[in-house]
Amino acid sequence: MRESNLSKNAKTFKIGLKEIYKLNHWVLPVVIFDALFKSIAPFINIYMSSKIIDELLGAKDIERLVLLVSITIGSNLIVHLISTGFGHLKNMLVDIALQNQRMKLNEKIINMDYEYVENPEIHNLRTKIWEANNMNGGGIRALIAYTWYLIKGLVTVITSIVLVIDLFKVDTLSSGHVSFINSAMFSYIFIALILVGTILSLKLRTTGQKKDFKCFSKVMDINRIFIFYANQIYDYNSGKGIRLYNQKRIYNNEIDNTYKNSKKVFTNVGNMNAKYFGFEAFITSFLGGMVYVFVGLKALAGAITIGDIVKYAGSINQFMAGSREVLSSINSIINNNQYLQLYIDFLNIKGGKYKGTLPVEKRDDDEYEIEFRNVSFKYPGTDIYALKNVSIKLNIGERLAIVGMNGSGKTTFIKLLCRLYDPNEGEILLNGINIKKYDYEEYTRLFSIVFQDFKLFSFSIGQNVAASVDYDENAVKDALEKVGLKERLDKMPEGIKTPLYKDFDENGVEISGGEAQKIALARSLYRDSPIIILDEPTAALDPISEFDIYSKFNEIVGTKTAFYISHRLSSCRFCDEIAVFNEGQIIQKGTHDELL
Ligand SMILES: Nc1ncnc2c1ncn2[C@@H]1O[C@H](COP(=O)(O)OP(=O)(O)O)[C@@H](O)[C@H]1O
Ligand SMILES: [Mg+2]
Numbered sequence: 001m002r003e004s005n006l007s008k009n010a011k012t013f014k015i016g017l018k019e020i021y022k023l024n025h026w027v028l029p030v031v032i033f034d035a036l037f038k039s040i041a042p043f044i045n046i047y048m049s050s051k052i053i054d055e056l057l058g059a060k061d062i063e064r065l066v067l068l069v070s071i072t073i074g075s076n077l078i079v080h081l082i083s084t085g086f087g088h089l090k091n092m093l094v095d096i097a098l099q100n101q102r103m104k105l106n107e108k109i110i111n112m113d114y115e116y117v118e119n120p121e122i123h124n125l126r127t128k129i130w131e132a133n134n135m136n137g138g139g140i141r142a143l144i145a146y147t148w149y150l151i152k153g154l155v156t157v158i159t160s161i162v163l164v165i166d167l168f169k170v171d172t173l174s175s176g177h178v179s180f181i182n183s184a185m186f187s188y189i190f191i192a193l194i195l196v197g198t199i200l201s202l203k204l205r206t207t208g209q210k211k212d213f214k215c216f217s218k219v220m221d222i223n224r225i226f227i228f229y230a231n232q233i234y235d236y237n238s239g240k241g242i243r244l245y246n247q248k249r250i251y252n253n254e255i256d257n258t259y260k261n262s263k264k265v266f267t268n269v270g271n272m273n274a275k276y277f278g279f280e281a282f283i284t285s286f287l288g289g290m291v292y293v294f295v296g297l298k299a300l301a302g303a304i305t306i307g308d309i310v311k312y313a314g315s316i317n318q319f320m321a322g323s324r325e326v327l328s329s330i331n332s333i334i335n336n337n338q339y340l341q342l343y344i345d346f347l348n349i350k351g352g353k354y355k356g357t358l359p360v361e362k363r364d365d366d367e368y369e370i371e372f373r374n375v376s377f378k379y380p381g382t383d384i385y386a387l388k389n390v391s392i393k394l395n396i397g398e399r400l401a402i403v404g405m406n407g408s409g410k411t412t413f414i415k416l417l418c419r420l421y422d423p424n425e426g427e428i429l430l431n432g433i434n435i436k437k438y439d440y441e442e443y444t445r446l447f448s449i450v451f452q453d454f455k456l457f458s459f460s461i462g463q464n465v466a467a468s469v470d471y472d473e474n475a476v477k478d479a480l481e482k483v484g485l486k487e488r489l490d491k492m493p494e495g496i497k498t499p500l501y502k503d504f505d506e507n508g509v510e511i512s513g514g515e516a517q518k519i520a521l522a523r524s525l526y527r528d529s530p531i532i533i534l535d536e537p538t539a540a541l542d543p544i545s546e547f548d549i550y551s552k553f554n555e556i557v558g559t560k561t562a563f564y565i566s567h568r569l570s571s572c573r574f575c576d577e578i579a580v581f582n583e584g585q586i587i588q589k590g591t592h593d594e595l596l
Contacts, residue, residue: 012337015344016143023104023140024097027090031144034090035151037083039322043159044079046314048072054307094144101140105129108346113353114420119380122349129342131220138339146336149329156322163315167298167308181301190294197287198320201280202327208276209328213335215269219262226258284320291316353422356437360430360446368446368530368561370394370417374426377416386412388584389426394563396531399554401572402565404581410565411452413581414535418447448529452536454520458503461489462496465522479522482556488515513540521553533563538571546571569595 020027052068055061109117109126116122132138137145168187180186229251233242242248295313298304304312361368371394377387387409394400402410415421416428419435428435435443456464463469465476476496480489492498492509499508500519511519517537524532534553538546550564551574564572572578573592580588580595588595 009334009337012340012344013143013333016140016337016340017147019344019347020097020140020144020147023100024093027093027097027144028147030086030090030093031148032151034083034086035148036155037079037086039152039155040159041076041079041083042318043163043315044075045072046311046318047163048075049314050305050307050309050311052307053310054305057306090148094141097144098141105346108349112349114415115380116349121381122346125342125346127224129339129346131224132339132342135220135223136216138336139343140340142336143333143340146329146332149325150333153322153325153327153329156318157326160315160319160322164312164319167295167304167312181297182303190290193290194287194316194320197283197290198323201283201287202324204276204280204283205324205328206331208272208280209331209335211272211276212269215265215272218265222258222262222265226255226262229254229258284324287320288317291320353419353440354436355440356443357439358433358437360438360442363530367397369396369429369431371429371432372413372416372426373429375416375423375428376425377412377421377423379412379421385584387416387423390584390586391426392579392586392589395577396561397559398561398576399574400561400563401575401578402563402581403567403569403572403578405567408567408581409584410567410581411535412584414449414533414563414565418444418449418533446529447531447533448524448527449533449535450520450524450537452539454517454537456500456516456519458499458501458505458508460494460497460499461492461519464500464519465496465526467523467527471526475526475528476522479525480519482525483518483521483553485515485518485522517549521549525556529560531561531563532557533565535565536567539567543568543570547573550574 017028048068048071052065052072055065055068105126112122129139133141136142168184168191233251242251291313292309295304295309295316298312299306299309372390372392375387375390376385378385390409390413402413404410412421416423419440422436430438430443430446461480462471462473462476465471465479473496477489480486480496489495493507499505501510502508520537521534524534534550538549541549546566546568547570550566550571554562554564554574564575566572569578569580569592576591578588578590578592578595579586
């Protein structure tokens with residue numbers, strides 16, 4: 001059980017290191033060198049001071065003294081310069097690696113199939129990764145830091161053993177009471193004391209850290225709530241609601257609660273730290289004192305010189321500090337693995353969806369034939385059919401209306417049509433061929449959809465319409481004119497370059513809900529796809545306005561195929577064909593007059 005845990009942790013650690021290497025090739029080499037220099041530095045002084053003291057107490061050769069002091073100062077300077085340089089380089093590379101990590105996560109989300117993006121589990125995973133990273137650097141950042149500690153600790157331990165090993169060689173020449181001090185037994189007792197003390201202090205530290213981690217996950221939950229409410233207050237959209245409905249008290253109350261809860265947790269953390277880390281500090285200082293007693297006795301017994309006291313005592317203390325660093329960094333690495341694992345899991349989410357290669361036939365007449373054949377679909381993680389055995393031939397080139405109550409499956413129907421999801425049963429055909437077989441990008445280019453929850457961004461109007469950084473200005477203007485925004489556009493300070501909203505630019509324009517809808521419609525026109533779908537972007541409007549917009553839009557789209565979705569039959573009366581959805585099934589089909 002413990003074994004398998006250990007090997008699992010080692011595996012995660014290895015994958016983590018590989019991931020760091022992928023994010024930036026130079027981080028790990030620089031971390032290693034930096035740790036190396038930082039751990040060597042104290043030994044230079046320990047070693048050189050012992051030489052200088054012996055020279056002072058012994059031959060007192062001035063020339064040699066000057067040489068020793070110069071070497072000490074010189075080597076300190078060199079090591080300091082190199083390690084400062086490496087330190088800066090390390091920080092810079094870590095920043096680059098973390099930036100790459102953020103981009104990698106974003107890229108992963110953008111390229112992920114839509115069904116994963118909508119999946120709450122995956123959304124949660126992403127939030128946890130983000131939070132772990134922000135709260136305590138959990139994940140990649142922490143792994144880099146702990147790896148640095150681990151290497152520094154290891155080098156410290158090895159160097160101190162090399163320096164101190166002589167001390168434990170038994171001097172057989174001594175006799176009398178001095179012989180005990182120089183005996184192997186005395187050394188063993190001392191080594192045992194050091195080991196027990198170090199392990200005990202480490203045990204205290206790991207227990208303290210474990211409790212710390214537990215508290216931090218509690219704080220993370222509290223923090224999530226706090227961030228949510230704080231963001232709501234700053235978001236000026238919800239700001240309206242907060243004021244109108246006088247929700248201030250609810251918000252303040254929640255924020256107050258989270259504050260009180262976090263204060264409780266932090267007080268606990270403080271008390272615990274005092275207990276565990278205080279006792280640990282006591283043991284460490286006690287051992288530090290014992291080292292001097294041991295080494296001093298050795299010097300008294302004539303086994304070592306006075307200068308050696310500095311060297312050996314310093315090295316043994318470094319050994320203890322180093323082994324604490326090694327063990328606690330291993331412990332931290334194991335703790336951090338749970339966060340690292342989230343990140344690894346996230347990267348391992350497979351793209352999933354089958355993407356075909358068949359080119360989509362380009363037709364000048366825009367006449368495509370689409371057929372749903374016995375299509376059923378449940379959203380991942382649910383047991384209810386959002387669509388049940390839907391069969392319909394879409395008379396492309398005409399106008400189709402999809403009507404049904406809220407939740408009847410209209411949007412789901414569209415999501416399957418444009419391959420945001422694939423059906424669980426049945427198939428969808430384009431010109432007689434399963435849509436999965438078509439090249440995915442080409443297939444999705446057939447559709448231009450305005451969803452109910454369409455979103456405009458705080459970019460320029462032109463970029464919003466084109467949904468891209470670069471765009472054809474005339475086509476954008478043309479699309480905006482068609483949806484009736486020409487006059488509004490003429491009044492804007494920078495025309496189509498005017499930014500929307502004031503998030504990033506104080507010259508940004510605020511637009512009304514109706515204008516936002518028009519921009520969204522213009523976006524669907526600009527895309528110039530053969531099939532345009534309006535999925536109730538106008539649901540918030542009254543029936544007459546919706547009918548108005550739908551029928552005007554219907555004139556604009558010309559020869560294109562257009563699907564109109566509404567929960568109101570009346571909005572679609574201009575359509576050639578109307579399909580009525582109910583509880584995931586098509587219950588009626590016909591013209592407006594037939595259905596009435
Ligand atoms: N992402 C989702 N996960 C789980 N269930 C969903 C999801 N989206 C929609 N549903 C459910 O599927 C059914 C059909 O929804 P939808 O197609 O959006 O209806 P409509 O567009 O007709 O209002 C509803 O019961 C809805 O709750
Ligand atoms: Mg809908």
